[in-house]
Ligand code: LRH
């Protein structure tokens with residue numbers, strides 16, 4: 068039997084990083100449905116992130132996206148976060164929302180545009196110096212739409228050059244996290260389409276360059292837990308961007324589409340010992356709540372990650388090892404499924420009570436009056452959104 072108390076002691080140290088952009092308005096290219104009470108600036112996003120942490124106890128950091136979260140003084144933002152009970156986390160660079168980047172940012176055929184993109188990435192490291200952030204997360208929308216549009220190998224050279232310049236600018240305690248994505252916005256080639264490409268660039272860069280696995284960035288049917296296991300073994304898994312997808316990069320509530328996949332991924336993390344308190348993997352969410360309210364959307368996502376983690380921790384690894392060694396295919400599979408089919412909600416409720424939290428974070432938030440308060444208070448100004 069897996070030890071319930073041992074599982075709880077790991078869960079007590081779990082940390083999940085929230086994306087600042089999850090609190091702003093977002094939508095599809097067809098429509099953004101604005102919600103009332105949505106933050107109007109980075110300070111209000113931080114207040115909302117802190118609220119998620121207050122109810123869950125496991126979300127003590129919030130990731131920034133620059134320039135969406137640009138402020139005059141990041142130390143002031145950092146202090147606001149601290150006052151609210153959280154800290155600033157990963158800095159995400161944004162070289163995908165400027166007209167100049169139509170044909171790419173760091174891989175653009177035009178050297179002046181490449182320079183502009185690189186300058187932004189370097190400026191993001193300046194931000195990290197002020198916020199004390201460890202990780203710079205890079206995702207490039209760069210790619211091509213038509214065969215022949217640009218030279219694929221030359222674009223890889225340009226990418227490698229930019230990554231190298233950023234890597235050399237990092238401080239000793241800072242890391243470069245490279246995120247891949249199969250397609251969108253480019254439809255023919257992406258310059259970092261998959262984990263293999265990201266892995267190869269990170270290998271070339273050095274120890275402080277690692278890969279980010281965004282669970283929505285693969286072809287349908289891809290075995291994501293295999294990628295996770297491979298990267299963990301190679302010491303190259305830097306971060307997760309957790310979200311759910313039914314079709315493409317849907318950015319839905321974590322664990323909504325395929326809770327079993329989330330469990331399988333977290334089982335690989337747990338068995339690799341990568342959930343330990345000193346783990347250097349950033350467990351981030353990357354989501355957009357287009358139609359559901361944002362703060363409860365984040366709370367639900369966090370609790371879904373906790374539930375999948377709890378199940379992964381309940382796998383009887385001794386029994387699994389025995390079954391595996393004996394070549395007992397069905398027995399081994401049954402050990403895993405036993406854990407997956409356990410209702411871990413009572414265990415998590417107990418854990419929260421032990422931590423002085425309400426056992427029901429969703430209910431506690433609903434009862435807190437915070438949602439009504441932000442609707443009343445946040446009038447005037449422009450509400451922040453994806454890209455604002
Ligand atoms: C790209 C992506 C990347 C961005 C975020 C807003 O699809 O996953 O992580 O920074 O969305």
Ligand code: MN
Pocket residue numbers: 206246281308353
């Ligand atoms: Mn992402």
Ligand code: MN
Pocket residue numbers: 281283284316353
């Ligand atoms: Mn994405």
